Amino acid sequence: MDTWERLKIGTAVTGTALAFLVIHWITDLVFPETYAVKPGYKVADVSELQVDLASLQRSWPAGLSGQGGRANVRDFMSNIEKVSVPRSAETPPAVAAPEPQVDLATLLARADAAKGRQTAQVCTSCHSFDQGQDRIGPSLWGVVGRNVAADKAFTYSSAFAAQTGSWTYQRLDHYLTNPAKAVPGNKMGFAGLRRAEDRANVIAFLRTLSPSPVPLPKVVETSPQSRRSPPGSSG
Known part of the structure; x- marks a missing residue:
């Protein structure tokens, strides 16, 4: 078989494939697929589960086994890009509220x-x-x-020599x-304490390293009156 014969066979195969693709495309335009909303007939004494479209789409393919009849599921999956899936009325998971910030004095x-002392x-x-x-x-005494x-x-x-003020x-x-981060360029290789409670415990210990410890800051308590609604406000 010469090259010309091979070219004719290849052209014929390619042309046939293209013809099938064009016919399939025209067929889809003229006879579009539609999703079967309900079965065309009902078999006596046989009840099928309804397909929960939203649930199936979320759990695909794991939820396939529990979703109605095979025909319903097949129709849905073959038309999934054309189906408007109803939104579920499920309540979204609750997001935990951030813990309130506790001031340093408290x-x-x-x-x-x-x-x-142990942490320090x-x-x-x-x-x-x-x-x-x-x-x-330097010594941490005082x-x-x-x-x-x-x-x-x-x-x-x-970096520290340039600092002013007190501790x-x-x-x-x-x-x-x-x-x-607090004193850029200092030579201390300590990463820091992330938990506020740990820092407070360490500072409370450092406070004891003095014959006359510095008074603790006063805790500002919120009175019940301050939490009431201002005069003239509703609710």
Whole structure:
């Protein structure tokens, strides 16, 4: 068989395939498929489950076995792109409300200094809790309330040397959350304490490292009157 014969056979096969595709396309236009809403006839003494379109579409293919007769399911799946599936009336899952933020004064009032001492043991790799005993980092004795970079016997990094003000409760809480972010460029390799309760316990322990601890911030309590609706408001 020469090349010309092969070309004629290939052309004939290709032409036939194209003709079938065109005929199929024209047939779909003239006789569009329709979804069978209900069976054309009912078999006596046989009851079929109704197809829950929304459920089937969500659980496809796992929900196929429990969805009515095979013909109904087949018709639905063959026309799924043409069917307007009703939305389910199911209640959306409840989203848990975020826990209310507790202010630092309340956390410190509830803090456990003994637990804070245990948590603060990680600090002993670089710091001492004893007065006047510096290590890689300055002593933490009396740190609550003293000025930042106030230890004259210790050489601070340039990042800390540039800091002003004192170690207030709020400042300690902010620093212990993320030291690298609170004082960019400092040399301490501690990642920080993510839980607010842990930070409060540690600060409560650090507060005890002083002959005269700094008073705790006052907890502002909300009175019942302040929670009432203002005069003239509805409800």
